[in-house]
Amino acid sequence: RDPKVAAQQANDMRNIVRRKLTGYVGFANLPNQWHRKSVRKGFSFNVMVVGESGLGKSTLVNTLFNTSLYPPKERKQPSLDFSPKTVGIQSISADIEENGVRLRLTVVDTPGFGDFVNNDDSWRPIIENIEQRFDTYLDAENKVNRMNIIDNRIHACVYFIEPTGHALKPLDVEVMRRLHTKVNLIPVIAKSDTLTDDEISAFKHRILADIQFHNIQIFEGPRYEMDDEETIAENNEIMSKVPFAVVGSNTEVQTPEGRKVRGRRYPWGVIEVDNEEHCDFAKLRQMLIRTHMEELKEHTNNFLYENYRSDKLTSMGVAQDPSVFKEVNPAVKQEEERSLHEQKLAKMELEMKMVFQQKVQEKESKLKQSEEELYARHREMKEQLDRQRQELEDKKSRIESGRPAEEKGRKKGGFSLRG
């Protein structure tokens, strides 16, 4: 916390004068104003369910919200088609109302997750979908009119763990490690009616140890500073059940005592989904819907989305001063600009050097070429001159060898030029 703000707050506290009012002024009505406004506006909640097919995701969502949001699924025969497939993303929304309060519920399912021979990239479409929702929100925030932004971000991700009773599977670890910085992760043990109480307890310990070992951050509920003891105890009670061992059922069955309950009937008795002695479904519902829905939304907005947003903006080149959230520090910006400028200059210098070297090389090779040409011409001319000299020499010797005969002939005829 900023020490200046803390000091100011401490000062304000010292200056608070507590007075009893003599009559009714009306600000005690503030919570009611807030309540009326919120009820009029309605609430929205987006929850994602991740887990292998058949772990009871749709059944649990229907049980949680007491609706048939998910129509019964067609069970397909297992396919022997080993060609690569991708995980799909399916989103279902419904407006549900309880005692005049409207809730727009969106459930995002990930059909196909963990169903393939190679599940290495199963997490990719899920992460892409979560980030896409953050991007849409970021775009909407940057528009001129940002009054009524529809919040499609995922507020909670219920991760279904197969009730093996052993440990987390490598796929679970991989996916949770990818998800935990983007969503509020809520792990649940699916179909926990298939395990005994002792098995559930041991499995929970093992899952929590694995989660801690792999540094996976799961949703921990609010960090109370000013809450009353009762609320803190309630929160601790809920959190002590994580990972929630859940059972889902939309059908009513009759208990041996004749009560009609939502549950599953077995030859040895009935499992009641809403009975806290039978499973943790009630605690999960309490956390998701009754006590922590606003907390999940706040944590998504203030922490998960904020981190995504600042990473995104930083990667886009918007500098941020770590001490002042969202504001640009001029000194840091100037330093960044200077280093950018220097980088640019160094790059230009390098380019100029390269161009210069290239030009020198070109000139050198041209010079070499003309030197060779000159040599060749010189050689040619020399050869030509040699030939001409040789010819002249030949001629001279021929002339010289022909002259005495001529002279003799002239003497014989008594003819002389000299007279």
Ligand code: GDP
């Ligand atoms: P999804 O593919 O994960 O959505 O699974 P479904 O909700 O379609 O459930 C698959 C099957 O498991 C159905 O036959 C359900 O009746 C059954 N099922 C769902 N929840 C539970 C549960 O908590 N315990 C048991 N034993 N079976 C369940």
